[in-house]
Amino acid sequence: MATEKRGVIAFQGELGAYSHEACRNARPEMDVLPCATFEDVIEAVTTGVADLAMLPVENSTYGRVADIHRLLPSSGLHIIGEAFVRVRIVLMTVPGRKLEDIRHVRAHLVLLPQSARFLRTHAIAGHAAADSAGAAAELARSHAPGEGVLASEIAAEIHGLEILARNIEDNAHNTTRFLIMSREPDSTRRAERMMTTFVFRVRNIPAALYKAMGGFATNGVNMTKLESYMVEGNFTATQFYADIEGHPEDDNVRLALDELAYFTTHMSLLGVYPADPRRHG
Template identity: 80%
Template sequence: MTTHQTGVIAFQGELGAYSHEACRQARPGMKVMPCATFEEVIEAVRRGDADLAMLPVENSTYGRVADIHRLLPESGLHIHDELFVRVRIALMSMPGRKLEEIKLVRAHLVLLPQSARFLREHQIVGHAAADSAGAAADLARTQTPGEGVLASDLAAEIYGLEVLAHDIEDHAHNTTRFLVMGREPDLKRRGHGRMMTTFVFQVRNIPAALYKAMGGFATNGVNMTKLESYMVDGNFTATQFYADIEGHPDDTNVRLALDELRYFTTHMNLLGVYPADPGRNH
């Protein structure tokens, strides 16, 4: 999925972060706007400073991205596309350094265990950093001898570092799913392949409400690829559900399933209708 588009797309992190890589892959014609937090990304789009937001929602190794499901329904934004990005980890350092000189690397905490085998084989100690791309920027500034960074190839390109080893992650399947979101919904578009529909809902306070709400998807042959629950405002009695299904709301079976769902819910909020990324097939 690649759409050439002008304008600005916002992401969380420093230039060279994996979210920046996702922006370049999905919207190569757009300028990027790095933001410190997910909330700042969403606000930049709501204010009109950015046209789109690139937000990670889940990782194949670490599961759901913290807080993102809480933020999405309240954001007022709508999903335009999804994107699956392989997390490829590169070890980089100052130009001219050799791999055997590197004794310590800095990286975001989640990257270190993903590269544990490589680091152990080369007797390199890993130190956690707040941000991998930020660690690359710091190394480019300090030029500390014997030190490297684990980050994306894009980070090395941006900060003038030299990649000493590519694809050092222990498992080649590690993938992050991103959502491209904008201010306006786009519910009528049809992709060449499968369509996805994402929504959140709360069930009515009646016995077996969730079971009954889900029944409509089974009886109408709608494939639900994700169903997650989380508390609303820290309240144990208020549970909201986030769901991804295959299909378009205009499809007869999807329309019937959603009609049945509404009967058993206190509210339902459609977050987006968008083409399924080819990465779903892998």
């Protein structure tokens, strides 16, 4: 009996990373492919080893993810969806230990300050690790005494560790937004709420950015994100990354993009995709 092809979705990090959780939530029917770097994730899709990429683009606490905006326009991939993941931090250790046994925890550097209150209350010292899921895998192998790991709940599940405390983050709003990317674009209207993402460079004229943005205001298009970054390390070459609500075929979006084109030297559409339901609460 032939088995149905499940498809493969690639992510950066170890099994049990928050990117893995994003894959599980958004595409539970697909097999996952962990990769060492964002570039490896992109290459896995462009070469056909994987069908989709799951890439983090921004975090509600720390802002944009380094290098992603630089990589996306040149990746050759297209955004076909977004996924929001609440970063729920779990303290885990090898089975049989109690909370009072834990004197040290290892985690990715960004998780430690997010759990500062819990660690201080329980007199636990935090130590930075390259990857939280990787730290969980290492602890499962080493059984280091008095040590725990801060990571996702699925990291504990995958590596056979026991959870001692859940949701220990100081702020309950911490969320990471991921982009789901494919070799082929899909701009069909698949939901009532759609998002459009693009990059552009403005012409070298006074107030070019202000004028370029005017079309979105006058046409009632909500721009949810606008960020700038240098191109090839050049202080005079700036590229802008933008997310807007709506579909390019909507009359107001079409008019706004037409006006944008007049004030830009380059504009590239990165994707048209359904808004994640959690975007609007």
